[in-house]
Structures are given as structure tokens and as C-alpha cells.
Amino acid sequence: MSLKLETMLSSSHLMLIQYLQGKLSFVWLGETNFFFFSGNSFIFNQSIGLCKSCRSVCVNLDFRLIWTLFLSHYVFGHYRLVFKIREGAGDCSSCVSVMLELARGVSQWAHGFKHAVIFLFNTGEEEGLDGAHSFITQHPWSDTVRIAVDLEAMGIGGKSGIFQAGPHPWAIENFAAAAKYPSAQIVAQDLFSSGAIKSATDFQVYKEVGGLSGLDFAFADNTAVYHTKNDKLKLLKPGALQHLGENMLAFLLRAAASSDFPKSKAIEQDGTPTGDAAVYFDVLGAYMITFRQRLANMFYNSTIMQSLLIWVTSLMMGGSPAVIALALSCLSIVLMWICSIGFAALVALSLPLVSSSPVPYISTPWLVVGLFGGPAILGAFAGQHLGYIILSKYLSTTYSQRYRNLSSSVKADIAKLDSERWLFKSGLIQWLLLLTLGNYYKVGSTYIALVWLVSPAFAYGLLEATLSPARLPKPLKTLTLLVGLSMPVLLSAGMIIRLTATMIGTAVRFERIPGSNPEWLGSVIIAVLVAGFVCLTLVYLLSYIHISGAKVPIAVTAVVLLVLSIGAVSFGLIPAFTDDTARAVNVVHVVDTTGRYGGNEEADSYTSLFSLTPGNLIKEAEAIGNGMVCGSQKQPDFVTFSVKYGCWIDKDAGIGWDKSDIPSIHVEHDRKDENRITEVSLDTKVSTRWTLAINMEEIEDFLLKDAEGSELIPVGGKSSADGWHIIQFSGGKKAPTKFDLKLFWTNKNVTSKEAGAGELPLLKLRTDVDRLTPPAQDVLGRLPSWCSLFGKSTSPHTLAFLSSLPVGF
Incomplete structure (x- = not known):
């Protein structure tokens, strides 16, 4: 067995690799490669994701040295990247558990394989699909991949079903032939593709960036617990992991030994699929029907x-x-x-x-x-x-x-x-x-x-x-x-x-x-x-x-x-929320310096409570007490979203943070001529997770470097959504906190002095700190048991600093 392993591994990564080494070394006669790598930035739709020190582990079960099949997901539950308060049993410890057992099982059957199987345990999914993009664009094994299988969860337990497949029909047709208890509905794929479900998975990266075809699975029972503290082991239904494992093991054994494995990627460079799409559905989970679109x-x-x-x-x-x-x-x-x-x-x-x-x-x-x-x-x-x-x-x-x-x-x-x-x-x-x-x-x-x-x-x-x-x-x-x-x-x-x-x-x-x-x-x-x-x-x-x-x-x-x-x-005989099915809320200690550029005004600090669940927060505010006020008077702009209705407390808002924690946006140079260029320095201080919005009504292009001069985002290829281009950055403990941003203005006959007070800001910055301040902790302790923190890639941590740079700086 050869072992390729870089340094700087976390304890979780080491435990994962030690487990795999222990399970695979006694049964695998071929070559097993472990590869640890870190990701960088990528551009996806109207935003840019930056991931420094996003660590992932690849395991390559290579019998014939032909790397053409890989199965991917991540070693951490997504939500732990936002709030460290839950087990992540569904999303997605269940997926990782199945993959670990699959790696052991596949290694025992692999002597007749014609193709290798790569298992990818990646982080950064909740930070903008960074881990998947890092593998596809930077890892040497990615060029040999032909079929991608992504394991997801938007709930916990139940059957893990296919909700995306293709564009080439090979994977779904072979899954239908091999799976013991198939669960797949093309209706889910139609809904997902239509945008009715506003989300994205690693499979989008594999397909759209890597040009791959494959399958995307997801657990969808108990969807209400997704990304909350209630995603816990006791709600995982017996047989759920066994159902996915048996289906996947049968498919992997068939695919890895197949003689008609795809020789090329599913999507050509011009974006056209190489094969006819498939229509698929299961019948009572016992049989699966597939036929070509033609x-x-x-x-x-x-x-x-x-x-x-x-x-x-x-x-x-x-x-x-x-x-x-x-x-x-x-x-x-x-x-x-x-x-x-x-x-x-x-x-x-x-x-x-x-x-x-x-x-x-x-x-x-x-x-x-x-x-x-x-x-x-x-x-x-x-x-x-x-x-x-x-x-x-x-x-x-x-x-x-x-x-x-x-x-x-x-x-x-x-x-x-x-x-x-x-x-x-x-x-x-x-x-x-x-x-x-x-x-x-x-x-x-x-x-x-x-x-x-x-x-x-x-x-x-x-x-x-x-x-x-x-x-x-x-x-x-x-x-x-x-x-x-x-x-x-x-x-x-x-x-x-x-x-x-x-x-x-x-x-x-x-x-x-x-x-x-x-x-x-x-x-x-x-x-x-x-x-x-x-x-x-x-x-x-x-x-x-x-x-x-x-x-x-x-x-x-x-x-x-x-x-x-x-x-x-x-009459309240049936409660809307329970301890196991909770209302999704966020508690954030906000330090807002928006609109205070160049001034000495004190920051506006308060503890904010808001919810993604429809309805007012009157009952929650009454339970918390301490003078919590609800309404639309305070509307914090968290860059990726704003709060139109919420509750807040000003009590003890100055505790738990220091002025030295407030990020700085400083204009270093502003060249005002026909092609105006502004150089801005950003210092996120104690934060290695931040979001920056750039006003594309004013800015035509930009360039982002770290303090050492490494180019993170090059010039060109920028787009916008609602007039803003969003940059999301997530890094480890040693990630940089100082950056240089060069802004190239649009050719408008409006200078910064002529910009009115009602103009939108030029830059909006939110820095997140994984710190629970005493005021936020007090609010969390008083929350009713049927409320739970909710986290996703755009959610702030429990301490967030808001800053901005006006157009007329």
C-alpha cells in the first residue's frame, strides 16, 4: 500500500484516514492512495467563493490504475461550519458513514475491477460548494473521472432517493439494473432544475464545471430539521443507511467492473451533452423503469x-x-x-x-x-x-x-x-x-x-x-x-x-x-x-x-x-413546533458601523433575533424578556440578505467584543481620470469568514489579492445579481485577514463628490466571528425549546460586524 499524506491535518481528518487504513489494509490487494489537499477560489453564477485551508481527503481504490469512477461527499456535517451545536446525523454524517462502509465493502470485491473507485470526503459544501470545486479544478485525479455520485441530505432518515441524474443515461440505467431497492423520481429533478427549490449541491459543480454525468442522492424525510440542532441520531430511522448502502454497493460493483464504461465526459466543451437523456422512476421502491428521452x-x-x-x-x-x-x-x-x-x-x-x-x-x-x-x-x-x-x-x-x-x-x-x-x-x-x-x-x-x-x-x-x-x-x-x-x-x-x-x-x-x-x-x-x-x-x-x-x-x-x-x-391542541421539529431562528450579536466611514461615531451594537419561518416573533420575545423589541425599525443588512422584520435587545450590547475587532475598509489610492481606478485595503481583523458585496452599478471589474500579493480573484468574467457581486470567503485558523482590492469604475460622468447621500454603498462587508458573546448567550438560553438556530452558507455567525464604503467616500 502506498500512502500520500500531506501535513497540517486536523484530528477529524486523521481519525478518518486511520479508520480507512485499518479497514482497507487487510483486504485490499491493489493500491490504495490517500491524498489530502486544500482548496482555493472559484466563480459560480453571480458570486465568487473563496476557500483557504478547506481540507479534503481522497481515497483511491486503484486496481488497474484507471481512475474513472468517483463517489463524493464530505467528512463534516455542513452545519458545523455555521453553528457547532448539533450532531449532523442526517446532513451529512449519514452520508459519510455509508461511504466509510462502502470503501470497506468495495475493497473486498475489487479483484475483478476494470476501473478505480475514488472516495472524496470534502469540506466547504456549505460555504459555496468550495470543496467540490477545488477537487474538480485543482486535483490531478479529477481529469480521469467520468462518473460522479453525490450523497446529500435535506432531512434525516427514510429512503435516500435520486433527485438528479445525467445528463448521460449510463449511470441511471446501470443503477436501475443493479439496485436492490431503487428510489428515484425524475419529478424531483424537474423541480430542482426549474428553480422551485432554491439550492445547489456538489453535483452542480461536477456537472457544470467538470462536465461529468452521474447521480445525486438525498435523504428527504423530516425536512424541517435540516440545518438545525434537531438533525440528530435518534431521528434517523432504522434501515435508512442500509437502504442506501445496499443500493450503492451493488451499483459500484457493477460500474467498476463494466466493460462499456463511458470513455469521455458527458458534456462537451461547447456545453452539449454527449448522450440522450433518460426518463426514470421507481415502482413502489421495488423496481425501476428507465427509457431514453427519444x-x-x-x-x-x-x-x-x-x-x-x-x-x-x-x-x-x-x-x-x-x-x-x-x-x-x-x-x-x-x-x-x-x-x-x-x-x-x-x-x-x-x-x-x-x-x-x-x-x-x-x-x-x-x-x-x-x-x-x-x-x-x-x-x-x-x-x-x-x-x-x-x-x-x-x-x-x-x-x-x-x-x-x-x-x-x-x-x-x-x-x-x-x-x-x-x-x-x-x-x-x-x-x-x-x-x-x-x-x-x-x-x-x-x-x-x-x-x-x-x-x-x-x-x-x-x-x-x-x-x-x-x-x-x-x-x-x-x-x-x-x-x-x-x-x-x-x-x-x-x-x-x-x-x-x-x-x-x-x-x-x-x-x-x-x-x-x-x-x-x-x-x-x-x-x-x-x-x-x-x-x-x-x-x-x-x-x-x-x-x-x-x-x-x-x-x-x-x-x-x-x-x-x-x-x-x-385551541393549541396540536402545536405548530415541538422540541424535535423546531422553528428556525437566528441569534446574532450585531456590531454595525454601516454609514460611518471616516467618522468617529460609535458603532450601533445590539443582539438581533430573526426567523426564516413565517410569522411574528411575539411569543419568542415574551419568553426572552429583557426589553426585547420586535418590528421593522432595525433592518440589518447582512450582505447576503437583509432582515425586514425581527427583534432586538440593546442591553449589554457592548460586552463580548472590542473596537479592535471591527473590520476596516480604507481607500489607499483613488485615481480619478477617464478610467477611474480605486485601491482599497480590507482588514477583517479576527474574522476568517466574511462576505463582501460590490456595487456593479458603479464598478465594472475588480481584482482581489491577499496581503502577500497572491491573486485570489483575477480581472474579467464578472457578473451580478440585483446589481451586486458577492464574494464569500472562508478559511482556517491560518487564513489571511488582510486583502487588497482594486476597483475599476464604469465610464460614468459622476465623481465621488457628486454622488448623493441616498446612493447605495460602493462596498458592503460582513465579517463573522465564531464567538458567543454574553448578550447572545443570554438570548439563546431564554429561547423556547421549540426554537432552534438555523445555519446555511449565507448565515452569519453569532457575532457579526457590518461595515460599508459609500460611493461618495
């Missing part, structure tokens, strides 16, 4: 053309009455959607009036069944029934002219039966429209619309079709519903439940800018989601109810569910 397009196009042909033929045979009946049945679909969303949204809007929290279902997700599911079903039925009444009246008039020899009661019954059938067929129109849109926009999950269209259409054609306008309609058969919906429900039920649970969990951190949205907005989004699922899945079932005796029982059941749920919320 084949899917053939299915979709064929189904759309045949459906249109059948509908046109049917309408031509039925004449103008059939066209009008189709239009009225489609009107019932529109009314169904409007009423269902309206009823559910109305309840969501009223929750802040009857509950202490606008999201009272966080700790008990099933509460949404009564709060939003009941009103959604009631609204869907009411809307469709209104359309049914209009349609049946029209058909009754039509039949009174067509069947003059029948009694009026018989004509009315025929009209009701035919209306029922038209409503069923309007469900086919709904799914045909979704199939067409999904096919046009190349949505991967369009297969769902295909199943919900073809299966009920086949059942209806087989069991219900009259084939002639002369035949009188008959009641719809229950068998038609059972046959037509068995397959769609089988494929969709689990996905709908998991997706709804995930969206409910993310509501605990819905406010990216605290206080910027109406407090009811998060619940309205959940309500609309639930109403959408009701309208999509119950459209066929609802058509059976209008002439049955189930109308009143269904309406009463929905109302009772709503009343019971509202009562439980109003």
Missing part, C-alpha cells in the same frame, strides 16, 4: 396524434351539440380548479387569524389533509358540480328535441348520464393538455400525464364506449374507474405524499429575507399545491359523484375535517 418523445407524439384523431372524429360524428358539450365539460374543469384553489387558499389566508403561527402544520404534516385537503375536495366538487348543472341543462334541451317520443323524466335522466360521461372525458382533455405541454417543453416527468391519460382512456374505451350517437348513455361502471386508475395511482401516490411532505418541511425556512413576504404566503403555496393534486388525481372520480347519493356525505366529511383541524389549531 423513445419517450415517440410515445408522447404518437399518443397526442391518436388522441386528437379520436377526438376530431368523435366531434365530427356528434356535430355541433358534441362540440358545445365538450366546451361546457371543459368549463367544469376550469370551475373545478378555480373553486378548489380558492377554497384551500381562503383557509390558508385565515390561518394567521386563528392560529399563533401561519404554518401550524409543521410538526404534524398530516394536518394539511384537513386544513387544505378538505376545502380543496369540497371546492373541486362544487366547481365541477356547477359545470355539471350547466352541462346537464344544455343536454336536456338538446335531447328534448332529439328524443320527442320519450318522457321528460327519461330525457332528464339521459341528460344526467351523458353529463357524467362528458365530465369523465373532460378529465382526458385535462391530461391531454398537460401531456402536450410537457412534450413541448421537454419535461422529464411528462410520463405521468401519459399514464393518467392512456390508462383511463383505455378503460373507458373498453368498458364504456357507445360507438354510436344513436345508443342511449348508461351509468359509468365502477370497474372503469378501478381499471383506469389502478396504474396511475400506483405510480403517483407515493410521489405525491413525499413531495407534499418535503414542501411542508421547507416551509420552516420559507423566508429567505425575514419579513419580506406576507406571513400567509407559505401556507397559500402549500394550499395551492394540495388543491392541484386534488384536481389532477380526482378529476375522474368526481364525475361519478354528481348523480350518486355520495354528494352530501362527501361534503359533510370535508367540512368536518376542516372544522376539526381548525379547532385543533385554534
Whole structure:
């Protein structure tokens, strides 16, 4: 065994390597390489991430010296990079544990490998994906990699499922063939790619920067505990790690021994994928189906053309009455959607009036069944029934002219039966429209619309079709519903439940800018989601109810569910948050010198409390006491976000920090000519984690160096978001704290003296210090048990210094 190991390892890194050496040295006959490396800076989207001394460990199980497969994640739980208060059992000690066992298991089976397996344990994920980018851009092994597998967690426990795959289909197809208990849904990939879930993983770096293809896994149960103190071992469900481990071990053994392994990267230099994308989904976690997008397009196009042909033929045979009946049945679909969303949204809007929290279902997700599911079903039925009444009246008039020899009661019954059938067929129109849109926009999950269209259409054609306008309609058969919906429900039920649970969990951190949205907005989004699922899945079932005796029982059941749920919320019988499912808050001792450049004014210091969970903080402030005030009077700008609503305490705010800790921004030189250049020195003092925002309305480009002259960010390639370019820096104990920034101004005929007082600052700086001051500690000690600190890459530490440089310095 050869061992490549650099110095300066932390105790955690040494423990990791010693464990791997002990497990691998007795069973591995090939060559095992350990490599320790530190990362630097990278540019990603509208921001730049800088990581000094971000240490990672690579393990290369190399049997044939062909390095072409690697599995990556990090040795630390992300959250420990923000707040050191939790176990990180889900995110992502669980991933590291699985990787350690995989490394041991793979080494015992590796004698027939044709390709090496590299395990990457990297830090810096929560600081802007720094560790992954450092490996891809700086490590010598990265050039040999062809397939990347990323293990993630946005919750704890449950099945670890694939939520991103590709762009080349090789990895997902081989996983489907090898996995014992596959869990994968392309719906999650569509949501992630659309930006509905505003997050990024290491897989983005592997794909977009490294040009690799592969798989991205994530634990998604208990999403509400993500990045909080409640991400702990006791919530990790038995069998969760075993499920991921068995699937991954089978896939790695198959991939490493494969003779058709990809020879090139999945994405060419011009950005085009080298292979056809794959559509994938699992069936009850027991079997996985994959097929290429090209084949899917053939299915979709064929189904759309045949459906249109059948509908046109049917309408031509039925004449103008059939066209009008189709239009009225489609009107019932529109009314169904409007009423269902309206009823559910109305309840969501009223929750802040009857509950202490606008999201009272966080700790008990099933509460949404009564709060939003009941009103959604009631609204869907009411809307469709209104359309049914209009349609049946029209058909009754039509039949009174067509069947003059029948009694009026018989004509009315025929009209009701035919209306029922038209409503069923309007469900086919709904799914045909979704199939067409999904096919046009190349949505991967369009297969769902295909199943919900073809299966009920086949059942209806087989069991219900009259084939002639002369035949009188008959009641719809229950068998038609059972046959037509068995397959769609089988494929969709689990996905709908998991997706709804995930969206409910993310509501605990819905406010990216605290206080910027109406407090009811998060619940309205959940309500609309639930109403959408009701309208999509119950459209066929609802058509059976209008002439049955189930109308009143269904309406009463929905109302009772709503009343019971509202009562439980109003009287506090079901708490919105618990010790294990807590509200996400931040407590920060703020030292604000913004707007005080060049002056002698005292810094504005206070302890700030704010929350990413919708709702006010009155109960929390009352529990803390000590004169805590809540409102929007203080709106600290933390550079990556600002606080529009929060609470604060001024008491003892001068304790726990010193003036020497305040970072400095000093203009060293300002050359004012046609091409204005300003040189600024930054001293972050005691902080090695800081965020700098540069006003790109004033600045065209910039150059950043450390005090030793090393170029950290070169000139060129800058972009902005909302007029700002963000630099996030994170380093170890020996990281630099002094920097030189050269600013190249835009060609504007405005000098610094002409800039008005209302101008935005030129630079905004936040420095974070991992120090718990006495005022912050006092607030944390008084927080209710159902509150928990929340941390992410943009979150400040418990002590933050805010500074700025005005345009008119």
C-alpha cells in the first residue's frame, strides 16, 4: 500500500484516514492512495467563493490504475461550519458513514475491477460548494473521472432517493439494473432544475464545471430539521443507511467492473451533452423503469396524434351539440380548479387569524389533509358540480328535441348520464393538455400525464364506449374507474405524499429575507399545491359523484375535517413546533458601523433575533424578556440578505467584543481620470469568514489579492445579481485577514463628490466571528425549546460586524 499524506491535518481528518487504513489494509490487494489537499477560489453564477485551508481527503481504490469512477461527499456535517451545536446525523454524517462502509465493502470485491473507485470526503459544501470545486479544478485525479455520485441530505432518515441524474443515461440505467431497492423520481429533478427549490449541491459543480454525468442522492424525510440542532441520531430511522448502502454497493460493483464504461465526459466543451437523456422512476421502491428521452418523445407524439384523431372524429360524428358539450365539460374543469384553489387558499389566508403561527402544520404534516385537503375536495366538487348543472341543462334541451317520443323524466335522466360521461372525458382533455405541454417543453416527468391519460382512456374505451350517437348513455361502471386508475395511482401516490411532505418541511425556512413576504404566503403555496393534486388525481372520480347519493356525505366529511383541524389549531391542541421539529431562528450579536466611514461615531451594537419561518416573533420575545423589541425599525443588512422584520435587545450590547475587532475598509489610492481606478485595503481583523458585496452599478471589474500579493480573484468574467457581486470567503485558523482590492469604475460622468447621500454603498462587508458573546448567550438560553438556530452558507455567525464604503467616500 502506498500512502500520500500531506501535513497540517486536523484530528477529524486523521481519525478518518486511520479508520480507512485499518479497514482497507487487510483486504485490499491493489493500491490504495490517500491524498489530502486544500482548496482555493472559484466563480459560480453571480458570486465568487473563496476557500483557504478547506481540507479534503481522497481515497483511491486503484486496481488497474484507471481512475474513472468517483463517489463524493464530505467528512463534516455542513452545519458545523455555521453553528457547532448539533450532531449532523442526517446532513451529512449519514452520508459519510455509508461511504466509510462502502470503501470497506468495495475493497473486498475489487479483484475483478476494470476501473478505480475514488472516495472524496470534502469540506466547504456549505460555504459555496468550495470543496467540490477545488477537487474538480485543482486535483490531478479529477481529469480521469467520468462518473460522479453525490450523497446529500435535506432531512434525516427514510429512503435516500435520486433527485438528479445525467445528463448521460449510463449511470441511471446501470443503477436501475443493479439496485436492490431503487428510489428515484425524475419529478424531483424537474423541480430542482426549474428553480422551485432554491439550492445547489456538489453535483452542480461536477456537472457544470467538470462536465461529468452521474447521480445525486438525498435523504428527504423530516425536512424541517435540516440545518438545525434537531438533525440528530435518534431521528434517523432504522434501515435508512442500509437502504442506501445496499443500493450503492451493488451499483459500484457493477460500474467498476463494466466493460462499456463511458470513455469521455458527458458534456462537451461547447456545453452539449454527449448522450440522450433518460426518463426514470421507481415502482413502489421495488423496481425501476428507465427509457431514453427519444423513445419517450415517440410515445408522447404518437399518443397526442391518436388522441386528437379520436377526438376530431368523435366531434365530427356528434356535430355541433358534441362540440358545445365538450366546451361546457371543459368549463367544469376550469370551475373545478378555480373553486378548489380558492377554497384551500381562503383557509390558508385565515390561518394567521386563528392560529399563533401561519404554518401550524409543521410538526404534524398530516394536518394539511384537513386544513387544505378538505376545502380543496369540497371546492373541486362544487366547481365541477356547477359545470355539471350547466352541462346537464344544455343536454336536456338538446335531447328534448332529439328524443320527442320519450318522457321528460327519461330525457332528464339521459341528460344526467351523458353529463357524467362528458365530465369523465373532460378529465382526458385535462391530461391531454398537460401531456402536450410537457412534450413541448421537454419535461422529464411528462410520463405521468401519459399514464393518467392512456390508462383511463383505455378503460373507458373498453368498458364504456357507445360507438354510436344513436345508443342511449348508461351509468359509468365502477370497474372503469378501478381499471383506469389502478396504474396511475400506483405510480403517483407515493410521489405525491413525499413531495407534499418535503414542501411542508421547507416551509420552516420559507423566508429567505425575514419579513419580506406576507406571513400567509407559505401556507397559500402549500394550499395551492394540495388543491392541484386534488384536481389532477380526482378529476375522474368526481364525475361519478354528481348523480350518486355520495354528494352530501362527501361534503359533510370535508367540512368536518376542516372544522376539526381548525379547532385543533385554534385551541393549541396540536402545536405548530415541538422540541424535535423546531422553528428556525437566528441569534446574532450585531456590531454595525454601516454609514460611518471616516467618522468617529460609535458603532450601533445590539443582539438581533430573526426567523426564516413565517410569522411574528411575539411569543419568542415574551419568553426572552429583557426589553426585547420586535418590528421593522432595525433592518440589518447582512450582505447576503437583509432582515425586514425581527427583534432586538440593546442591553449589554457592548460586552463580548472590542473596537479592535471591527473590520476596516480604507481607500489607499483613488485615481480619478477617464478610467477611474480605486485601491482599497480590507482588514477583517479576527474574522476568517466574511462576505463582501460590490456595487456593479458603479464598478465594472475588480481584482482581489491577499496581503502577500497572491491573486485570489483575477480581472474579467464578472457578473451580478440585483446589481451586486458577492464574494464569500472562508478559511482556517491560518487564513489571511488582510486583502487588497482594486476597483475599476464604469465610464460614468459622476465623481465621488457628486454622488448623493441616498446612493447605495460602493462596498458592503460582513465579517463573522465564531464567538458567543454574553448578550447572545443570554438570548439563546431564554429561547423556547421549540426554537432552534438555523445555519446555511449565507448565515452569519453569532457575532457579526457590518461595515460599508459609500460611493461618495
